[in-house]
Amino acid sequence: MQMLNIIEKKRDGLPLDADEIRFFIREYTAGAIPDYQAAALLMAITLNGMTRAETVQLTLAMAQSGDMLDLSDISEYAVDKHSSGGVGDKTTLIVLPLVASFGLPIAKMSGRGLGFGGGTVDKLESIRGFAVNLSESEFRRIARETGMVLAGQSKSLAPADGLLYALRDVTGTVPSQPLIASSIMSKKLAAGANGIVLDVKLGCGAFMKTLESARDLARVMVQIGVDAGRDMAALLSDMNQPLGVAVGNALEVAEAVETLQGGGPADLRAHCIEVAAHMLRLAGRGRRYVDLAENRELLAQQLDAGAGMQPLLRMMAAQGGDVTQIQDASRLPRAKLQEEFTARETGAVAAIYADKVGWAALALGAGRATKTDTIDHAVGIEVHVNVGDQVAAGDRLMTVHANDEGKLAAALTLLAEALAYSAEPVARLPLFHGVVDGADFTTSPATIV
Numbered sequence: 091m092q093m094l095n096i097i098e099k100k101r102d103g104l105p106l107d108a109d110e111i112r113f114f115i116r117e118y119t120a121g122a123i124p125d126y127q128a129a130a131l132l133m134a135i136t137l138n139g140m141t142r143a144e145t146v147q148l149t150l151a152m153a154q155s156g157d158m159l160d161l162s163d164i165s166e167y168a169v170d171k172h173s174s175g176g177v178g179d180k181t182t183l184i185v186l187p188l189v190a191s192f193g194l195p196i197a198k199m200s201g202r203g204l205g206f207g208g209g210t211v212d213k214l215e216s217i218r219g220f221a222v223n224l225s226e227s228e229f230r231r232i233a234r235e236t237g238m239v240l241a242g243q244s245k246s247l248a249p250a251d252g253l254l255y256a257l258r259d260v261t262g263t264v265p266s267q268p269l270i271a272s273s274i275m276s277k278k279l280a281a282g283a284n285g286i287v288l289d290v291k292l293g294c295g296a297f298m299k300t301l302e303s304a305r306d307l308a309r310v311m312v313q314i315g316v317d318a319g320r321d322m323a324a325l326l327s328d329m330n331q332p333l334g335v336a337v338g339n340a341l342e343v344a345e346a347v348e349t350l351q352g353g354g355p356a357d358l359r360a361h362c363i364e365v366a367a368h369m370l371r372l373a374g375r376g377r378r379y380v381d382l383a384e385n386r387e388l389l390a391q392q393l394d395a396g397a398g399m400q401p402l403l404r405m406m407a408a409q410g411g412d413v414t415q416i417q418d419a420s421r422l423p424r425a426k427l428q429e430e431f432t433a434r435e436t437g438a439v440a441a442i443y444a445d446k447v448g449w450a451a452l453a454l455g456a457g458r459a460t461k462t463d464t465i466d467h468a469v470g471i472e473v474h475v476n477v478g479d480q481v482a483a484g485d486r487l488m489t490v491h492a493n494d495e496g497k498l499a500a501a502l503t504l505l506a507e508a509l510a511y512s513a514e515p516v517a518r519l520p521l522f523h524g525v526v527d528g529a530d531f532t533t534s535p536a537t538i539v
């Protein structure tokens with residue numbers, strides 16, 4: 091089999107068969123296919139799409155490119171979550187310890203930043219010493235001993251996704267439904283959770299721009315999970331403005347800790363409570379936590395009591411992280427320069443384009459423009475307003491944290507395009523647009539695992 095023929099077939103809009111997909115994943119993971127050929131195929135997939143059968147085969151090949159974890163010896167039921175990626179999305183850092191505080195084991199594999207969106211693994215690396223590359227045995231040991239583990243893709247768990255993810259980030263091949271679905275679901279299937287809540291974002295700061303495309307992506311992923319015997323739910327959430335205030339790695343860690351201590355921005359807190367309420371519902375398996383409204387109340391109480399802090403600190407310690415940076419956020423990396431960005435006009439904030447804020451954060455160094463770029467964990471942007479707020483010309487809207495004058499200037503230029511104002515009142519944006527519930531799906535004939 092020749093990689094060139096596979097690229098040409100997809101370029102010409104023809105579906106790939108299971109053998110071709112497995113060949114590509116096996117050989118690329120083994121280092122036998124160069125990045126330029128892999129990138130050409132990714133671009134052909136981005137432009138021409140994949141059938142559902144191709145997406146399922148790609149997901150399975152990627153999941154099986156490493157070990158498939160079975161967590162049944164650690165817990166009768168493990169629950170996991172994953173976001174399709176957004177700007178200021180530090181939900182994982184809050185939701186995981188919060189759910190773990192109910193005594194439910196959490197074992198999650200997360201990703202790095204992609205395009206203008208941040209990634210949990212990059213955020214966690216703001217913390218000195220925190221190890222994200224765990225072997226399967228370390229992943230299992232930490233899950234067993236602390237009840238919570240959070241790792242990046244490793245050589246043993248979904249390694250194909252780790253490689254393809256980094257290549258997609260720098261080749262314009264992130265916003266592709268089959269590539270996103272296979273990337274997320276390969277990690278989820280390999281990490282072994284029984285219940286999976288997906289947070290599928292839509293809007294200008296998400297890879298899916300419309301409700302329709304986000305619902306489609308959610309349905310594809312939920313069906314793959316159901317076919318693989320997992321309990322699934324996908325929330326469709328709004329990403330037209332950044333989530334919370336902080337955008338940038340260490341800034342987001344600090345905001346997550348604040349939220350876990352009962353504070354934090356109201357939109358972020360409500361978002362996390364909703365995702366966690368669905369995780370509790372799946373983990374309760376129809377016997378406990380069946381009522382979402384009650385779950386939300388319980389979760390709000392746990393947040394106010396700071397109950398998620400203990401699981402977070404335990405995991406930090408187990409993965410080698412400096413817990414003093416969690417206990418005292420002033421010890422996290424901090425940028426040298428802080429510049430206020432003020433309102434140009436008086437009126438209502440009509441839009442805060444999350445993608446533009448994300449690109450500005452990337453220009454500061456919070457993300458990668460090429461595969462080998464190193465991230466500056468200290469830099470980022472705090473967005474102090476939400477769509478619908480009234481502002482007066484000269485009011486502080488954002489604070490930009492930078493370590494380099496040139497990058498600061500580039501970010502400010504991008505941010506000048508990130509806001510729109512209106513003389514008329516503007517409605518607030520919703521947090522969620524709906525749920526795709528795995529309970530409404532039946533196993534499809536193309537049963538996969």
Ligand code: URA
Nearest residue numbers: 174175201270273274
């Ligand atoms: N999150 C992932 O893990 N993969 C994607 O492709 C997008 C978001």
